[in-house]
Amino acid sequence: MNDALDVALRLVIVFAVFMVLPLVVGQTEHKVMAHMQGRLGPMYAGGFHGWAQLVADGVKFAQKEDIVPAEADRRIFQLAPAVALLPYLLVLVAIPIGPSEGAVGQIVDAGIFFVLAVMGVGVLGSLMAGWASANKFSLLGGLRTAAQLLAYELPMLLAAASVAMAAGTVSLPGILNAFEWWWLPWQIVGALVFFVAGLAELQRPPFDMPIADSEIIFGAYTEYTGLRFALFLLAEYAGIVVLCGLTTVLFLGGWHGPFGADGLGWVWTLLKTAVLAFVVIWLRVSYPRLREDQLQKLAWTALIPLALAQIALTGIVKVAIN
């Protein structure tokens, strides 16, 4: 009975975080992007600086008619948003935010494997949507998504493997327990590769070729409306939270901080995640979209060699230490 309650409580907390943090990131994006462009952003919803804008958006999406195109593959089309969104929820369960037992949804022994594998599933949602929509633009978007997934999954895995090598474990809390501050400069290249590849996998600008709205309308999401479209958007922001959280855990030392290590570790985790989320928004505002060939070129000629170099460096240092 007590175990069941414990599991239920953890799931509720993880779910609450999963619902709230993406909205916080979304609202921050509204505001930060607006100010970076000399605007104010939403100012009305909720009264104070438009804090309830995304809630209002959610209400609007829920009111809209749920349309499935006549020629679409109905079941796949309807399933796709769930496939896009749920993996991020699962990943969130495994991310530790503090050193104690209670600060993680569920400790997974093969944490990195689990997390990266499940995150890869999220992209399948876009593929399913693109194929099932029976729309040329959706199909193009889906194919671009597939190409991007293939190109960027590899450097991401290699960068994560470098950390696992350094820590000698694939468990996320295990990695953080082994973390030393000098890992930061040691793994910095890997961190950059991981973060950039993660951005590309989320199809965030400047890597948003699969949903380039000026060319292919909205890529795989072209035919979606209402709540299902909202779920895709939510998946994108949940993806930002998960990516920033993972980068924090793997490369930035998670709950380790200059001070306040005891009891306040989760603050460090959240702070680092928030800073990374800001960087995600900042990059979106600053850079134009990469062309499809530039996208592929960046992955295959820059990120993968860098990730391999990082692995070599990790191996050499690891051997030298031992």
Place this chain on the structure above:
Amino acid sequence: MAAPLPPSRPRIPGSGLAKGLAVTLRTMTKKTVTAQYPDVQPELPPRSRGVIALFEENCTVCMLCARECPDWCIYIDSHKETVPAATPGGRERSRNVLDRFAIDFSLCMYCGICIEVCPFDALFWSPEFEYAETDILELTHERDKLREWMWTVPEPPALDPGAEEPKEIAAARKTAEKLEAQRAKEAQEAQQAEEARQAEEARQAEEARQAEEARQAEEARQAEEARQARETQQVQREEEGEE
């Protein structure tokens, strides 16, 4: 033949990316330029062209505005009235009376030619701009509405520094200066006359005093002569007595 490229400076790789990030970050710290219009009224520049106001008391129904309007958006109706002779035996005069004055702001292009051309200062720009309507017919503002806009017309803005003096002020100033000069001249003449009068009086007083002195001197001399004559007689009498 393309022009030779300018010599490129050696660049640090990624400096362009960093520059892009710096631009957005700097913009974020600056003040936004968003105008929160319905909440905050905009600060309109002087001479803003919002709506055209009619000061119908000045209108003589000369129709210049309606004829010059490029959009033909001014409607004027009028009739003539006869004014009886002001003096007995005089001639009757006729006068234009305005019946309708309307501007269709759905046609108006806010060129301001009507205001420019009005010889009697009956049309003015008002900065009011919030008169949107849901029915386009409502945008034809009739005479009373145009008259109401007159209350929103701001006083004319100050002239630019170094601008030419307005003609009416120049004329008024010239008249005032002329008057001033004339008054000063009159005052000077009056003063001169006064001085001359005083000088005359002083001269007369001096003459009178001199005459008095002369008279006294004469009297004294006569008295002396009389005394000497008496003494002489006395001496003669004594001499006669001795003899």
